[in-house]
Amino acid sequence: MTTRLGTAAVIAIALLALACGGGHATTTTLSVVTSTTIVEDLVKQVGGDRVSVTGIVPLRADVHTYRITPSDIDQTLEADLLVIVGGGLSAIEGFLADGAEGPVLELTHDMDLGPFPEALAHADEDAHDEHDDEGEDGHHGHDHGEFDPHFWMDIDLAIHAVEAIRDELARLDPDGADYYRERTGAYVAELREVDAEIREQLAGLPGERRYLVTFHDAFGYFADRYGLTILGFVVESPEEQPSASAITELVESIAELGIRFIFSEPQFSARAIEQIAADTDTTVRAIPSVALAEEYPTYVEFLRAIANGIAE
Numbered sequence: 001m002t003t004r005l006g007t008a009a010v011i012a013i014a015l016l017a018l019a020c021g022g023g024h025a026t027t028t029t030l031s032v033v034t035s036t037t038i039v040e041d042l043v044k045q046v047g048g049d050r051v052s053v054t055g056i057v058p059l060r061a062d063v064h065t066y067r068i069t070p071s072d073i074d075q076t077l078e079a080d081l082l083v084i085v086g087g088g089l090s091a092i093e094g095f096l097a098d099g100a101e102g103p104v105l106e107l108t109h110d111m112d113l114g115p116f117p118e119a120l121a122h123a124d125e126d127a128h129d130e131h132d133d134e135g136e137d138g139h140h141g142h143d144h145g146e147f148d149p150h151f152w153m154d155i156d157l158a159i160h161a162v163e164a165i166r167d168e169l170a171r172l173d174p175d176g177a178d179y180y181r182e183r184t185g186a187y188v189a190e191l192r193e194v195d196a197e198i199r200e201q202l203a204g205l206p207g208e209r210r211y212l213v214t215f216h217d218a219f220g221y222f223a224d225r226y227g228l229t230i231l232g233f234v235v236e237s238p239e240e241q242p243s244a245s246a247i248t249e250l251v252e253s254i255a256e257l258g259i260r261f262i263f264s265e266p267q268f269s270a271r272a273i274e275q276i277a278a279d280t281d282t283t284v285r286a287i288p289s290v291a292l293a294e295e296y297p298t299y300v301e302f303l304r305a306i307a308n309g310i311a312e
């Protein structure tokens, strides 16, 4: 919009803003603490200059296993808002939520989450487990129930999260409501474009490239969305130790299907995946699953890094 304004008009508006005592055209009005780096980015995309965002889990670190510090708790206590994934993603989110004095926005709270995927290589095991009453966290190591909390692997769910962030920021800072709405609109349009690009990029992959073997069970939504199949994973949740039987099953299935690429996740040990690669003569590629990093500092770049890792 500013491109259509003349320079003089821009200066006049800037002077007006100064005259009104603001000093800046936009002033920060809310402080928000977030758990994961992806949630941090989503809040920044919506909040822009009106919101200061502090992410608890640093770049490259993993929310499942990160240990919170007393200063993390202090920052959470002082924040106007805490935004977490929820859905039993990790214990540290629970600690943060317990420590928060202000409101807590749990992004998966009213999200239409799906179940964890049926992994092809573990099909027998899954059938066996299905009616096995192991209690709440028997099937998957994340201490949630039956639903997959990795919502950021599905752009529609991410858009739902972005809209929930927009609504909560507008509730806490009504003067910024229009600002948050405009930023959300532009960002959602960008996400839809990225979604279409990834769909096109992955559509042309040959059959044997359409299987995912990963370290942990995080890619169900991504596979569903883009027509890939979860062949299997080494652990259901990163807190677990790799199981020898899961590895044996994967080695057999990989050989049968003629798969050439399998995937490690940068936050986790690649040892088990490398072991499988050595046993199957496949190549290991790293694709991100839970955390942003210097090479992909935004959610959009994170999604592209997954697609490129699979497709290139």
Ligand SMILES: [Zn+2]
Pocket (backbone or CB within 6 Å): 064, 142, 150, 216, 217, 218, 237, 238, 290
């Ligand atoms: Zn996970």
